[in-house]
Amino acid sequence: MSAVYIVGVGIHPFGRHASRTGRQQGEFAARAAMKDAGVDWGAVQFAYGGSDSAGNADTMVEQLGLTGLQFINVANGCATGGSALFGAYSCIKSGEFGLGMAIGFDKHPRGAFDPRPADWGLPDWYGETGLMLTTQFFAMKLRRYMHQFGITPLALARVAAKSFDNGAKAGHAWRRSPIDLESILNAPMINDPLTKYMFCSPAEGGVALVLADETTARQLGRPQVRLSAVTMRTRPPGSFEVFAPSLDLERGSSATVVASKAAFEMAGIGPRDIAVAQLQDTESGAEIMHMAENGFCADGEQEVWLAEGRTCIGGQLPVNTDGGCIACGEPIGASGLRQVYENVVQLRGAGGARQVPGEPKTAYSHVYGAPGVSAVVVLER
Amino acid sequence: MDQRLVDSSLFTGGAAPQLVGGRHRRTGRVVFPLPAGNDEFEALPLPRAGRLWSYTVQRFAPKSPPYAAADPFEPFAVGYVELPGALIVETRLANVAFDELRIGMLMELAIVPLRVEPAGTTVTTFAFQPTRNAAA
Numbered sequence: 001m002s003a004v005y006i007v008g009v010g011i012h013p014f015g016r017h018a019s020r021t022g023r024q025q026g027e028f029a030a031r032a033a034m035k036d037a038g039v040d041w042g043a044v045q046f047a048y049g050g051s052d053s054a055g056n057a058d059t060m061v062e063q064l065g066l067t068g069l070q071f072i073n074v075a076n077g078c079a080t081g082g083s084a085l086f087g088a089y090s091c092i093k094s095g096e097f098g099l100g101m102a103i104g105f106d107k108h109p110r111g112a113f114d115p116r117p118a119d120w121g122l123p124d125w126y127g128e129t130g131l132m133l134t135t136q137f138f139a140m141k142l143r144r145y146m147h148q149f150g151i152t153p154l155a156l157a158r159v160a161a162k163s164f165d166n167g168a169k170a171g172h173a174w175r176r177s178p179i180d181l182e183s184i185l186n187a188p189m190i191n192d193p194l195t196k197y198m199f200c201s202p203a204e205g206g207v208a209l210v211l212a213d214e215t216t217a218r219q220l221g222r223p224q225v226r227l228s229a230v231t232m233r234t235r236p237p238g239s240f241e242v243f244a245p246s247l248d249l250e251r252g253s254s255a256t257v258v259a260s261k262a263a264f265e266m267a268g269i270g271p272r273d274i275a276v277a278q279l280q281d282t283e284s285g286a287e288i289m290h291m292a293e294n295g296f297c298a299d300g301e302q303e304v305w306l307a308e309g310r311t312c313i314g315g316q317l318p319v320n321t322d323g324g325c326i327a328c329g330e331p332i333g334a335s336g337l338r339q340v341y342e343n344v345v346q347l348r349g350a351g352g353a354r355q356v357p358g359e360p361k362t363a364y365s366h367v368y369g370a371p372g373v374s375a376v377v378v379l380e381r
Numbered sequence: 382m383d384q385r386l387v388d389s390s391l392f393t394g395g396a397a398p399q400l401v402g403g404r405h406r407r408t409g410r411v412v413f414p415l416p417a418g419n420d421e422f423e424a425l426p427l428p429r430a431g432r433l434w435s436y437t438v439q440r441f442a443p444k445s446p447p448y449a450a451a452d453p454f455e456p457f458a459v460g461y462v463e464l465p466g467a468l469i470v471e472t473r474l475a476n477v478a479f480d481e482l483r484i485g486m487l488m489e490l491a492i493v494p495l496r497v498e499p500a501g502t503t504v505t506t507f508a509f510q511p512t513r514n515a516a517a
């Protein structure tokens with residue numbers, strides 16, 4: 001078994017880009033990642049790639065070159081990027097290939113996602129009656145959590161303000177202007193207790209990562225950032241997930257808790273060893289709940305953490321250093337790989353104005369999505 | 382005025398209809414709605430009352446399809462209601478001011494209008510509303 005390194009990263013800026021398809025944004029990212037790694041397409045032995053709503057990844061061989069490489073399409077909802085990365089990681093770890101790529105991209109229409117009940121195994125009435133909205137789930141999971149653990153609306157606003165501050169310093173972010181706490185709190189409600197500025201929006205973008213085994217990484221002069229864990233998990237009994245017409249009385253944990261524990265076991269380190277984290281922040285409450293679900297603090301401690309700025313750049317555990325989904329938007333297929341991109345940038349010390357001080361050696365990323373999937377990646381330098 | 386339920390399989394018949402859930406024959410796990418065409422679950426009428434477990438207000442119009450309700454859109458409350466001994470059910474919340482919603486408040490099942498079809502038929506669905514004589 002080989003150690004697996006990330007030897008090249010590329011990103012197409014997130015946001016809205018009328019002149020480019022989602023796949024073209026993926027190609028852009030792929031070319032940037034190859035340039036970063038110092039390889040050409042002919043050296044790429046395999047790829048895993050996918051999008052949620054922007055078509056098949058493998059058709060980009062038409063533009064990138066008909067080298068005959070193995071290219072596997074991935075469609076795994078919000079875990080598409082994480083699943084593509086798991087595929088690429090496993091291929092290299094097993095010794096099957098020495099150099100490959102994970103690619104994720106997407107392009108969504110404006111406004112909330114509009115899933116069809118039948119695609120999720122749900123009856124039509126669930127959509128007709130206005131219950132099939134991801135935003136409602138986020139708000140209701142959060143409302144319950146705030147009630148149980150004493151989280152305040154001010155804490156929600158602090159997360160969003162931090163995201164916009166960080167996004168202003170990230171070249172690939174979409175929302176690049178700071179917004180103050182008062183404006184965030186007083187903005188129109190979308191789904192109470194979440195205001196407009198506390199939610200991320202569906203967006204567009206592309207990310208590609210070039211992975212290599214140790215020998216190849218050394219040949220390329222890039223044996224720095226190692227993948228020490230990649231996990232993808234589904235929900236356990238009693239979890240609270242998107243699109244749930246009913247919940248069990250006996251409450252359980254979550255897909256995030258399962259994926260996180262597995263990742264820490266695989267990496268052989270714990271939450272206290274992590275220097276920087278990118279956590280799924282579909283809305284600001286999600287970041288707060290995911291701080292605890294991933295083991296970084298106890299339920300309810302987030303209020304103090306946020307008041308003291310512990311998750312700001314320069315704090316004890318900087319979270320979402322590029323502004324996360326709140327500042328970057330959420331192109332589903334690209335979002336999980338954006339987090340890994342950002343962590344590679346941080347571990348290389350290339351974060352510029354948003355660089356985490358103290359030469360971070362460990363980085364953690366986490367995605368969550370419907371219908372209860374989560375993917376976690378741990379990087380070490 | 383003609384009325385029809387948005388999906389008649391959701392309810393028991395009679396003057397005081399109940400929601401129909403499903404109980405897994407082996408594990409006893411209770412779910413809602415009753416899974417269609419799945420012999421592992423038997424029909425289970427659900428309690429008509431419980432306590433509010435969580436809630437939000439839907440402030441923007443959901444995309445249509447799948448949404449098919451009153452036009453123009455009016456914000457509505459949704460929540461989860463814990464039905465003792467059974468499960469926690471997701472539901473619209475009716476006949477309550479948004480700022481009166483509290484986790485733990487007593488709620489009971491109601492049948493409420495969802496939309497009126499062009500032919501004049503009123504389509505109804507289930508909701509929970511504050512219990513009227515909430516002495517408990």
